[in-house]
Amino acid sequence: MRSLINTKASTRRKASIQRRNLAIATWEGVPATIFLTLLGGQFLTGFLLYLGATSAQIGFVLAITTFVNVAQIAVAFLIQRLASRKWALVLFVAMHRILWGATGLVPFLFPKAYWVMAYIALYVVAFIFNTIGAMLWNSMISDIVPARVRGRYFGIRNTVLNALSTLVMFGGGMMLDRFPHAQGFLYLYIVVWVCAIANIVVFLFYPDVTFERSVESKFLPMLRKPLNDGLFMKSTLFLGSFLFLQNLVVPLYSYIMLELLHINYQTISLLNVTQTVFMMGSFYVWGNLNAKYSNRRLLFWTLPLIAFSILAWGGLSILPTLPVLFIAHMVFGVGVGGFNQLAFNFMIGDTPKSERPMYMAMYSAITGVASFFGPLLGGQVLEWIEHWPQWVQIFGMQVMVGGAMIILAVTFGRRILRDHY
Template identity: 25%
Template sequence: MNKEGVGGEGSVESLPAEEVRRGLKISTIEGASATIHGNLTGGSIFTQFLLTRGADDFYFAIMGGITTASNLAVLIGAFLSRKVLTKKGIVLVFSLITRVIICLTVALPFIVPSGYVLYSVLIAITVATILGSIAGNLWMGWMSDLVPRRIRGRYFAVRNRASMVAAITFSLIAGWFIDQFQAKTERGILSSALSVFGKPPFVSANLPYAFLLLYSVALIPAIVCAFLLARQPEPMRYYYFPNESSSFKESVKEAFSNIKFRRFLFFVCYFSFINSFASPYWMPFYIRNIEMPLQTIAILSALGTIAGVITIRTWGKLCDKFGNKPVIQLTLMVTTVHPLLYLVSTPNFWFPIYIDFISSGIMWNGFGLAVFNILLLVSEGKQKETYFALHSVVTTAVSAVGCFISGFLIKIIPPVYIGNYVLSNVQIIFLLTSVLRFTSLPMVNEIDEPNVKPPLYLLKNLFSAIRPQTASTEKSS
């Protein structure tokens, strides 16, 4: 086995090609298994569980802030990645503990006094998030060593596609299952058939047991992930860090002395801060305010994901042709409208939510790609990883603060009555988010990017840019 230098920070063992191929196959299956676990226990399923335990908007805001802040534990992972020779053991143990803790949260109502259930869940999820963040950071380093650079794009496209199929399939199954317990009446032939054994199972009184069963099933993919991680090969890395502390301080100083990076960081921090005002409330709004079934949410999420996958290449072309700044401005203008759709949505009128899911799947993909491209552009010097870490840490911190502030705002904002129309405090937060997103548009102009076109130029030439070119057009150009 060979050793290859990596960034002047050490060397990494080069595995035989057969071992690499085996590792990539294992990782693809592991990614799908992890996605299955996440879709059985997270998202709308977990939100529904919290709502059944009496969680209110303030609770969701505080949970959003604490769990977001817990992601700062990624710094611990970054520190460990420079100190340990092997990441496999930590990733395996921490990720398994994380998933087991998540599965056990639905058992807390059977163990903890009812008045302490939500507090216990908050503590459990915080611990799980911290351990998961550490494991995630180390896992990224592991995969960076395992996946050959020349095929990373293609490999992760395949891995993500497998995970997407798993996400769509199991989110629909989980949503359908929990939905069966939402009504207080019997549900269909299956419930009638099972009622011969006693009380019909698909009634709301049995919802706690439904969560317990679903999360117990989720333990299976959690164990499968641990088994696969144990079998996935890991190249051994050897480190040498002369004057490491001094080098890190210098790289941080270098990053903050970079005016291009500071301007970019100011924009993403402001946007992350204002966007976090509404982030804790989207899912509770679907379930509680407009009474949308979980399987409908799963279908809309799948459609949004598919729309994003279909259009991501188009966004790449637009970024290359017109620049990243106009793409950010275009997507911001559209996503500024999204929160306004929630002002007119009711239990009998879901159409605006349909628009939001599809449009969000398209627009946020373009926004994220353009922001990532600019981050790469403004990151200069030898220690680019420092720029990435600072971007992640600072945006995470301000997002957590935004969630906390939003939680206190939701407590003091009263509903607004306009004739027979009532604007709830959550909808006022959505309205505020829309206005604040609009205020971030001028900040994009301060970002340094050479040779970009104005956003109006992009709009005028949008359809001609994404239209497939004919052979004659390509020849003449």
Template identity: 25%
Template sequence: MAWYLPITQLDDADRKKGLKYLFYDGLCSHAMALLVTGAFLPGMALALGASNFVIGLLASLAPISQMAQIPAILLVEKIGLRKLLTVVFAGASRLSLVAAAFTPFFAPEGTGVFLFTLFMMLFFFGGSVAGCSWNSWIKDIVPEKTMGSYLASRLAAATALGATLSLAAGFSVDGLTNIYDDLARAYAVIFLIAAGFGLYGTGLLTHVPEPRMAAREADRHWLSTLIEPVQDHNFRKLLFFSAAWSFTVIMSGAFFAVYMLKRIGIPMSGVILLALLSQVTNVYFFKVWGRIADHFSNKSVLAVSVPLYVLLLLTYPFTTLPERYSLTIPLLIFIHLVGGISTAGFNLCAANIALKLAPRGKATAYLGTNAFCAGLAATIAPVIGGLIGSFFAIKEISINIFYRKDIAEMADAVAIPALSLRGIDFVFCASAMMGLYAWHRLSLIEEAGTVSESEVRDQVFASVRNSFFTPSGLNMGMRRMTAFPYEILRKTTRSTSSTINRMTRRGPD
């Protein structure tokens, strides 16, 4: 049988083989993404001589490419061969990355920026179509009961590999520049390595079995396929949350590095180390959140990780009062630790909850619509953030606390700065307000197994306490840093199962 044809019955052996190849493909795809995005994409563009407008356009290609989800839904529903579509479009996307990498070597003079932008556009849009068919495909491969822990392990391993590769690539740019005497060609080598990871991952996907899609209703119009997710009352709540949360994360995330480099004055090496701290925290908490999501629900995890990110946004303005001061670095460390915890939660469960709420056999339309809404919000978010930052660039709101030993002596007053908002600080505050709205929209979503936020927090805090303060010595303490004590969950199963059973019998309020 041809490699791209779906199978009628998926047995345990086929599923196990598929999960293994999906795991390794995740490592390759994540490594490719980290070596192409982040600081490397604008770095390559600047080396080619791109203007600020082109750099902004390149930064918006990833969210804009989510618009391709709509035609991709129709294509998947029409053809029904998800494996074939994923491999073909992912392969074409990654070949476009190879072409983009060769731009500094072979592009005619004066055309480098245009060709690089064109190839990167093909890369992102091809990847978006492949992602649409892949999302539907993986829902039929990964068992629902273990989806959280499986995807968490996959994401944790991919993040660890990606962090190592991005750190090595970042420090190798200078050496490659000395070899080629051209910064653009140094970045081109990084892009070629990224393309190599991506193409190898595409080859791995050919070994993953594809269950046959459920037959679509013969008389069903294509428009009804796109409208159905919006008409689904509960899934529509998720669409509002996805759009609001995507807006929050993208608008704020676009300015984190700029704030640290320009406003606080941290060197690039310091920014890289803080990012690495956040990624290490990510790796640890992926498994924590994944197991909790399997025991309780994705919504329970999001109900804790979403407000943690809002707390992060509200803390950022306090790193300058109004300039760098003694608590700036400790606050940044705290922000990146909290950021690693919260982003691990919503990166894992925001996708998982969409997978769980999408009806089996209709995942393509549901997941594609969810990605489209999130992508649309992410497209306009950095533009609005830039407008807010520009408008408040020379404006300031400050609050000072004054202490006088004698109210008659004005000269002896001691001013203690309590709050200072200027420029990008207003972007973070606006993002926090949108994040609170997203938190509200999350509370309206109905998902089986959801428990109170306090129960989830208890499990996380117990895990962290045991990791840091175990009495068994340094060696045991370091071991617990990399292994979540899941036996705690078993101890609380009886207390939480009664709550879940009552909710199930009573139904949604």
């Protein structure tokens, strides 16, 4: 009898600790979301334009964050030797937040001729730290969140944080319209720094959970684990190819809307808010579908939605601008919301637990390289066609890329993803 009581008490304590850890992981996302929202998206593009960046430079900045994911392969091996993942996570997250936040000091510290280069230098170093922190966070969160509640938890967490992101995005857009240029960005960076400090503090409360290490102790045998998994590699290489096409155009939307369509920050924020709202609504739907169908099969279903959202820009040739852009952003929100959620589940749910860091690193490296060359090439193409008819710059690229994505999805995607579930 006493043994039964002790077992029940132990179970309750374990459940209580798990709930506390999940709450910490959720609250940590609040300042992180505000920080990332105000420094990314249209705010990132707008600040770079204020600093004097060209479309090619903006494309490089948008691309480099994914290219540095290649370093995660080395990180996946090195974290096997860490005594504590938690304190390494705190260190690398703190460096990322501090360095990216420091980009707001560029106009105060450097002559105007060096503003863009100084921003890029700080940004690149910040995201080198970030790729290590992301690897550690993915490894830890997969251990913190029990498998039985993983889908529901991430669905709720994503919904809450994306709701917050929409409010911050819209508020930030209104602020930049009200206080343009230097004054508006100064106010944004004050909020950014407050959230950076708060985010670092909350990370201190993360649990230092037990780490199930790889069965391999040497780098090459550990690296061969995902490389020898044929289904995983085929899926990852295909998704990388799809993301390359997607990132030829999507990261440059803000540049096109600001520079070529002359849409104000508040309207762009409203478009992004609409996209996020539809993304949030899709989490519940994709989560329920995931209870019946495999991650790979559902990933295939997201691909035509993403491709159609890009093709929809072609409607600008015959229809009013804003309705077309709202439809494109709505459909993209549903598609990319499902893609991101299912790709994350694919990484942490369809891979062996002891080898998960290397599997995640391999996925991040392959898709990161693809996502790097996408906006880099896309930004360069916009410079090459600068003197072409404006419709080519505004929606011509999108139509060609969207068509290529449809062809890729219904040929290779159907065979690689949909037939395995």
